[in-house]
Amino acid sequence: MLTFISLSAQVTDRDLLDAYHREDMSIWKTYVDSVMANRLQVTGDYLLYEYGYCGYIVAEAKKEGKESLLPEAKRYVKRFKQHVEALKNQLPKGHYEMYQSAVYVYELRLHESIHPFNAMSLAKEATKLAPNDPLVLSYYGTCLFYSPKPFGSKSDALKWFEKAQPLFGDEQYTYCWVRKANEMYIQQCHDKLKK
Numbered sequence: 001m002l003t004f005i006s007l008s009a010q011v012t013d014r015d016l017l018d019a020y021h022r023e024d025m026s027i028w029k030t031y032v033d034s035v036m037a038n039r040l041q042v043t044g045d046y047l048l049y050e051y052g053y054c055g056y057i058v059a060e061a062k063k064e065g066k067e068s069l070l071p072e073a074k075r076y077v078k079r080f081k082q083h084v085e086a087l088k089n090q091l092p093k094g095h096y097e098m099y100q101s102a103v104y105v106y107e108l109r110l111h112e113s114i115h116p117f118n119a120m121s122l123a124k125e126a127t128k129l130a131p132n133d134p135l136v137l138s139y140y141g142t143c144l145f146y147s148p149k150p151f152g153s154k155s156d157a158l159k160w161f162e163k164a165q166p167l168f169g170d171e172q173y174t175y176c177w178v179r180k181a182n183e184m185y186i187q188q189c190h191d192k193l194k195k
Contacts, residue, residue: 011027011031012175013174013175013176014175015027016028016031016049016175016177017175017176017177017180020052020177020180020181021180025053025056025057028049028052028053028056029053029057031049032046032049032050032053032076036079042083042086042087043087044087044090044091044092044095047080047083047084047087047091047095047099048135048176048177048178049177050076050079050080050083051080051099051102052177052178053076054073054076054077054080054102054106055102055106057069057072057073057076058073058076058077058106058109058110059109060073061073061110062109070110073106073110074110074112077103077106077107077110077112080099080102080103080106081103081107084096084099084100084103092130092133093129093130093133094125094126094127094128094129094130094133094136095126095130095133095135095136097122097123097125097126097129098122098123098126098135098136098139098140100122101118101119101120101122101123101126101139101143102119102139104116104118104119104122105119105143116147116151119143120143120147120151120152123139123140123143124140126139126140127140127160132167133167134164134165134167134168134170134173134178134179134182135164135176135178137160137161137163137164137167138160138161138164138168138178138181138182138185139178140160141157141158141159141160141161141163141164141182141185142157142181142185143157144156144157144160145157145185145188145189154188154189154192154193155189155193157185157189158186158189158190158193161182161185161186161189162186164182165182165183165186168182
């Protein structure tokens with residue numbers, strides 16, 4: 001138990017970004033779990049990591065041979081959903097809609113609910129509420145990147161990723177994993193559109 005307490009107190013955004021670069025999500029899992037195990041206050045900053053970890057664990061659980069992770073993925077998504085609702089009135093503009101959209105996407109992938117139109121609608125609404133928030137813009141780009149036609153496309157996604165890119169230049173995003181993900185998606189869009 002003391003290990004979790006000291007880890008959550010010592011882990012920095014830089015550490016979590018480094019782990020993201022190395023694709024070592026075990027550090028994220030330990031961080032997310034330690035906040036819950038120690039009943040530390042769930043904040044908007046924490047929610048961003050919980051959102052990212054849910055995306056990772058859902059994707060892992062959907063891989064062939066890793067179906068045993070499905071109950072764990074469902075548990076993380078359920079907890080994330082509860083946190084989104086609990087923080088609804090404390091989140092920056094557009095973030096509730098962004099996170100609620102993510103919940104719908106995760107639930108869809110896990111066959112827990114079917115709300116693809118609501119997910120896209122909420123993601124778009126988030127961009128209207130927070131037109132200069134790079135997290136929101138990048139999230140909408142991600143939705144377009146993964147959505148099948150006619151709902152999304154790589155070229156439409158690229159516009160949103162590129163719109164977010166200069167906004168990630170603000171100092172508060174120096175160690176933000178979404179900034180790095182946004183750069184990766186821009187590169188992937190360019191690569192796919194060249195073909």
